Amino acid sequence: MAKLNVNPTRMEMTRLKRQLKTAIRGHKLLKDKLDELMKQFLDIVKENKRLREQAEKALDGAYKNFIIARAVLSQEFLGEALMMPKQSVAVDVSVKNIMSVNVPVFDFKTEDNQSDIYPYGLAFTSGELDSAMESFSDAMQPLLRLAESEKTAQLLAQEIEKTRRRVNALENVMIPNYEETIKYISMKLEENDRASTTRLMKVKDMIAKKAIEERRLKDKALQQA
Numbered sequence: 001m002a003k004l005n006v007n008p009t010r011m012e013m014t015r016l017k018r019q020l021k022t023a024i025r026g027h028k029l030l031k032d033k034l035d036e037l038m039k040q041f042l043d044i045v046k047e048n049k050r051l052r053e054q055a056e057k058a059l060d061g062a063y064k065n066f067i068i069a070r071a072v073l074s075q076e077f078l079g080e081a082l083m084m085p086k087q088s089v090a091v092d093v094s095v096k097n098i099m100s101v102n103v104p105v106f107d108f109k110t111e112d113n114q115s116d117i118y119p120y121g122l123a124f125t126s127g128e129l130d131s132a133m134e135s136f137s138d139a140m141q142p143l144l145r146l147a148e149s150e151k152t153a154q155l156l157a158q159e160i161e162k163t164r165r166r167v168n169a170l171e172n173v174m175i176p177n178y179e180e181t182i183k184y185i186s187m188k189l190e191e192n193d194r195a196s197t198t199r200l201m202k203v204k205d206m207i208a209k210k211a212i213e214e215r216r217l218k219d220k221a222l223q224q225a
Contacts, residue, residue, distance in 0.1 A: 003180050004178070008185040009185070012185060013189070016178055016182050016185070020175065020182065023170055023174050023175050024175060027171060030166055033100075034164060034167055037160045040098055040156060041156045041160060044149055044152055044153045045153060047149050048150060048153060054142040058136075058138045059135070059139050061131070061135045062131075062132045062135030062139060065132035066132040089140070090109045091107065091108055091144065092106070092109065093107075098156065102155075103152040103155050106144050106145070106147065108140065
């Protein structure tokens, strides 16, 4: 807490009081924003956990089935079977606003025949490969949602840190400095008022003494006449 370097005048104190009022109002708004950001962040973290578990479960099954498929199919045959995919995947990226933070929204779309995810004929492949392809397909959506959610969490965390710094600056630096400076100016003005009153009383005493002395001299002159 430190006093600002300002002139101790009533005009300056009025200006600082306005700034203090604005700082207090801004602190409240930022504190409310920080609380809401934390709520949104915790909700997204929970969603992250759910999506990660869902994606990991799908990928775990896909890898297990794919390993079995590699064991029963030759490397050349497996490569030919997966060489020409029937589906193409597109991702449209847009943004949405959460508490003044622009976060990404991923729209996952498959083109061509969405009901057929197998890029090969089913007659000469193993069921494990079919299951692996199905599991990989099932994992795409939660993986994309997970990427979206994690990026959102990252951006919100950055905004939370920035907002927390601003709240702390107002709470621990700016507002105390304004209050300390206003208190200092108020004390200086009171000192000046007391000094002015003392000077005024001295002047009145001097005027009164002078008037008394002039009256005494006048009375003395009248007596001598």
